[in-house]
Amino acid sequence: MHETFLFGRMENMNDAINNEVPKAVLHIDGKQIELPVLTAADGHKAVDVSKLYDKYGITTFDPSLNSTSVCQSTITYVDGNNGILRYRGIPIEQFDRPQPNFIEIAWLLIFGVLPTRAELREFRDRLTSHELLHEGLREQFSDLPPKSPPMAILAAMFSQLACYHEKFLPLDDEELFIEAATRLISKARTIAAYAYRRSKGLPFTYPDPALRYCANFLHLMFSIPYQQYIIGEEVEDAMNLVLILHADHEQNCSTSTVRTVGSARANLFASCAAGVSALWGPLHGGANVEVMKMLESIYQGGMTPEDCIKAAKDKDNPFKLFGFGHRVYKNYDPRAKILRNAADRVFARMKESDPLLDVARKLEELARKDSYFIDRQLYPNVDFYSGILLRAIGIPPNMFTVIFALGRLPGWIAQWKEQHDNPLQKINRPRQLYVGEMHKNYVPIDER
Numbered sequence: 001m002h003e004t005f006l007f008g009r010m011e012n013m014n015d016a017i018n019n020e021v022p023k024a025v026l027h028i029d030g031k032q033i034e035l036p037v038l039t040a041a042d043g044h045k046a047v048d049v050s051k052l053y054d055k056y057g058i059t060t061f062d063p064s065l066n067s068t069s070v071c072q073s074t075i076t077y078v079d080g081n082n083g084i085l086r087y088r089g090i091p092i093e094q095f096d097r098p099q100p101n102f103i104e105i106a107w108l109l110i111f112g113v114l115p116t117r118a119e120l121r122e123f124r125d126r127l128t129s130h131e132l133l134h135e136g137l138r139e140q141f142s143d144l145p146p147k148s149p150p151m152a153i154l155a156a157m158f159s160q161l162a163c164y165h166e167k168f169l170p171l172d173d174e175e176l177f178i179e180a181a182t183r184l185i186s187k188a189r190t191i192a193a194y195a196y197r198r199s200k201g202l203p204f205t206y207p208d209p210a211l212r213y214c215a216n217f218l219h220l221m222f223s224i225p226y227q228q229y230i231i232g233e234e235v236e237d238a239m240n241l242v243l244i245l246h247a248d249h250e251q252n253c254s255t256s257t258v259r260t261v262g263s264a265r266a267n268l269f270a271s272c273a274a275g276v277s278a279l280w281g282p283l284h285g286g287a288n289v290e291v292m293k294m295l296e297s298i299y300q301g302g303m304t305p306e307d308c309i310k311a312a313k314d315k316d317n318p319f320k321l322f323g324f325g326h327r328v329y330k331n332y333d334p335r336a337k338i339l340r341n342a343a344d345r346v347f348a349r350m351k352e353s354d355p356l357l358d359v360a361r362k363l364e365e366l367a368r369k370d371s372y373f374i375d376r377q378l379y380p381n382v383d384f385y386s387g388i389l390l391r392a393i394g395i396p397p398n399m400f401t402v403i404f405a406l407g408r409l410p411g412w413i414a415q416w417k418e419q420h421d422n423p424l425q426k427i428n429r430p431r432q433l434y435v436g437e438m439h440k441n442y443v444p445i446d447e448r
Contacts, residue, residue, distance in 0.1 A: 035048055042077070053431060088108055137164055146201060153191070155276040158276060245382065254275040254276075257277075258272060285404040288404075289398075321363070323384030332379040346392050354392060
């Protein structure tokens with residue numbers, strides 16, 4: 001068997017018929033198969049193999065989908081080689097200073113444009129009006145073990161929302177979609193805070209409609225009866241920035257999970273519950289927890305940053321340096337740069353310091369001068385500094401991934417909506433290469 005791909009324009013009559021659409025040619029088993037070549041906004045090429053199996057019975061093999069574009073999207077642009085991340089075309093660096101409100105970015109991602117003042121005000125009012133949980137749902141927290149993982153609670157309660165808001169399940173109406181989306185974004189904040197308070201044995205605190213999204217979340221987390229938590233401006237801004245920088249990131253594991261579940265026409269609540277479950281994995285949303293464990297271990301164990309860099313390069317040493325390198329970014333993660341600077345600002349305003357930040361900065365300094373890390377394009381990623389910033393805010397490690405989920409929720413909703421609005425979307429159904437036995441007979445149990 002011999003097969004090749006030839007890229008370029010086909011110089012035959014088909015070019016004129018197809019307005020010279022670029023083609024790739026696959027030669028396999030003596031056949032010549034022409035495949036359209038699609039072009040992304042940045043000039044990136046993609047061979048369209050969507051009809052390859054139906055027409056020719058041939059599939060492509062791409063474990064982990066590393067070289068497969070599973071959809072066309074206008075939401076988020078990532079250029080890993082150059083360290084670029086943009087939401088609807090806007091570079092994330094422009095969200096740092098001056099800093100928009102998280103719900104403004106949520107609107108941008110979901111609806112594709114920045115909101116007007118009137119739209120933002122109406123969106124904020126909708127979120128405020130939906131911040132309370134149905135008392136039946138709230139009471140279910142008491143049935144959960146006190147030490148339940150907050151991510152397990154978040155996923156379960158997202159699914160439970162479908163029981164209390166059934167009229168929003170068939171989202172074929174724009175107004176119903178907006179109502180479902182605002183309920184989910186608003187109630188997710190309340191659910192997340194309640195999950196934390198349940199783990200601490202604290203009484204639940206009701207939302208304060210006078211507070212903005214992030215301030216309200218911190219109030220729900222840390223206020224106690226007759227003593228409301230006072231949110232400093234630097235803390236609220238830091239929380240807001242963390243959520244914004246996690247709001248979307250192309251077709252990552254949890255986002256592609258939301259799209260896969262949504263492709264079955266599953267409702268928004270169920271689809272995002274699946275996203276929470278995918279995000280729970282330590283290779284995805286839990287990575288910043290591993291970074292904090294590593295930094296704490298370094299600080300408490302008396303291991304110097306120089307020792308860590310040396311151990312990380314030793315293939316026989318079990319030590320792992322978390323927070324460096326990324327599946328997509330082969331350059332400095334732009335989110336890490338922003339969070340690093342934000343951490344410096346927060347500690348300066350709070351007039352405090354964190355020895356773990358000092359360890360992290362020294363590790364970065366050493367790694368960026370070391371040829372081992374430079375040659376392998378291992379730069380700090382978003383997880384390297386996000387945990388330190390969350391720790392400064394007062395968020396405990398078991399809530400780090402929950403915060404990630406709160407930030408990513410608008411992105412999941414935007415991706416779900418984009419797919420739902422596509423009339424050509426079919427249920428996701430990947431193929432496989434079967435490599436097992438082709439035929440064998442069943443043997444009755446008495447003869448085995």
